[in-house]
Amino acid sequence: MKSHSIAEINAVLKGELVGNTTHLITAPEQLEKAALNHITFIGNRKYAKLWSDSKASAAVIDETIPLEPGENRVLIKVKNADLAMAQILEFFDPGLPQLEEDIHTTAVVHPSANLGKGVKIGANCYIGKNVTIGDGTIVYPNVTIMDDTIIGMGCIIWSGTVIRERCEIGHQCIFHTNVSIGADGFGFRPSPDGRGLVKxxxxxxxxxxxxxxxxxxxCVDRGKFSSTIIGDGSKIDNLVQIGHNSVMGRSCxxxxxxxxxxxxxxxxxxxIGGSASIKDHTTIHSGATVGAGSGVVGDVAAGKTVLGYPACDSRDMLKQWVALRKLVK
Incomplete structure (x- = not known):
């Protein structure tokens, strides 16, 4: 287990030290669960009251929060505790699992595939015809990449992921476990005889x-024609569905x-908040926010926040909820 002094940690954060501790720090942890050799985080005033009962020896704290460190404890004051937390987590990150072989003996790689320098292919992977994989990309065990797909440099593709034929993936992408890229879009019409559905x-x-x-x-489904597009820097959570021919801009x-x-x-x-659903052929313009659980059935203007089902301006929806509560009383 690695351990670091407060001076070493603050060399990364470049914050203001208040107090001191002789304890070495072995890991970050949340306030309530922290032990003597942990560093924790306080980004909001409402959590400051938990510091006195926490066993942590150190805390990264927003500089606007008034708090005293206590005996043999230290606070590192920073402008943004959340961003500092990200730096600390990266500092203590033990690293990715290592694949001992460049291409595992059980992997099936088509002779026409073009693998860049430093590419790693784990056990039981399938790499199809004319696939291109850029330098330094890691493909963990049990991944399938179908024919004519292009994958950029420095990507990490976790186990169980399937990337279907002819897809194009940029550089430095991360696909977590069991991601599906390029499955068929959901397209059916009633058959002429009315007895079934035509795919x-x-x-x-x-x-x-x-x-x-x-x-x-x-899941990111392939287009019926042309492409389903995910823009640079976008981040998609677990259990999200992207329908066919959708186009997502940058940093969504x-x-x-x-x-x-x-x-x-x-x-x-x-x-887009959790469990929100967006109707087909809808446009949500740049900088807009859709609240959790909302159902969007029409276009949303740039910078606007919508909420509810069906979604409307968040302020109007909050007024409706207040009015309904008054009716109940």
Missing amino acids: IPQIGNVVIGNGVEIGANS IMAGHSGLAGSVTLGDGVI
């Missing part, structure tokens, strides 16, 4: 930009259990 062929692909992270068990966020129906367009920096 609409889905012959497009998925194009994913640079620095995209997709959580476990999330989608929280868990949310979903886009087919042909939805998101501008840059859109935030």
